[in-house]
Amino acid sequence: MDVYEAVTSRRAVRGFTDRPVPREVLERVLSAAAWAPSGSNLQPWHAYVLTGGPLAELKKRVGDRVAVGDPWDEREYEMYPPALKSPYCDRRSAFGKERYGALGIAREDLEARQRAAADNWQCFGAPAALFCYIDRDMGLPQWADVGMYLQTVMLLLRAEGLHSCPQMAWAKYHETVAEVLSPPDGLILFCGMSIGFEDVTVGYARTGRAPLHETVTFVEGLARWRRTMNTGRFVVNRGPHAGAAVRWDHS
Secondary structure, X not given: OOHHHHHHHOOEOOOEOOOOOOHHHHHHHHHHHOXXXXXXXXXXXXXXXXXXXXXXXXXXXXXXXXHOOOOOOOOOOOOOOOOOOOOHHHHHHHHHHHHHHHXXXXXXXXXXXXHHHHHHHHHXXXXXXXXXXXXXXXXXXXXXXXXXXXXXXXXXXXXOOOEEXXXXXXXXXXXXXXXXXXXXXXXXXXXXXXXXXEOOOOOOOOOOOOOHHHHOOOEEOOEEEEEOOOOOEEEEOOOOOOOOEEEOOOO
């Protein structure tokens, strides 16, 4: 599998078989993922991998809390800004509609949505899970480093024929995770990640991505090109020809 195929086939899988993931495969993936970039080579990630009895115990403990409606643990970081502006709030809303729509769950069916969300803490049936921590003294650039590490892990898993699902949801029960993992006090749980072989019988909706022109600006020479919304032209924003409309030549 080449890099492009790994990137485009990676997605958050929410249905796994119970087929075990070989230890040697996980070791190979995580050894290679250590080469992910980080500022000044800090390598600020701390990963714990659970399988077998320890993972089953964690699932049971969190499952028991979910079943009795135990409140979430005190947040150690904000998952999203308090007020998401457009286009981010629109994308989040579209994701929720696609996610629950694929499960046949209506927007107003809160109970069914809660049941679906609870599957997070059962790792969607996956037989392996990774929990990624970061030192609480680290800054925003180091959190970005952790993101690059996790993406590297997920792409390498695809190269091994495996799938994954990164889950910030585990941070909501970080105290229970800590009971099983016993991490040092100075670490914050960023997320969990379910790992395994996809259960192809579970339906899903592939979440789309924004078109390139919404997230990428090409700057060539002194001119910045902006695609107009309703034409096949571009507008020069800077330079002596500012305001001039020209056609973009793809040849």
